[in-house]
Amino acid sequence: MVGDWVWYEGAFGARVWVSGVDLSEYEMRRQGISFERESDMPVLYDGVQVGTRRVDFFVEGVVLVELKALSAPLDRLHVVQVRNYLEVFGLDVGLLLNFGRESLEVKRLRNRRGVV
Secondary structure: OEOOEEEEEOHHHOEEEEEHHHHHHHHHHHOOOOEEEEEEEEEEEOOEEEEEEEEEEEEOOOEEEEEEOOOOOOOHHHHHHHHHHHHHHOOOEEEEEEOOOOOOEEEEEEOOOOOO
């Protein structure tokens, strides 16, 4: 994977570059999962909106999904990013996905401070 693009091996072994975000969107639509793509989410402080951040996907109104395309494994900073998003968005669960490795890397994260 380079940037947000992955090699996809299609029919007859033909390899093409495709967007990991586009593939994720396609699969969710195909499976009837409701989602918002690249959604601007409000950042709350003391119950007041103080800004916005854009998340890759907000799924079924409850799960934040952050996509990465890294050749290295996910590290602590990526986990901290998603946990911070969960806290400021007042969400309980997030998924961190890395499409850049030989196998998909998945981390399921919870909001440790509780939903605000």
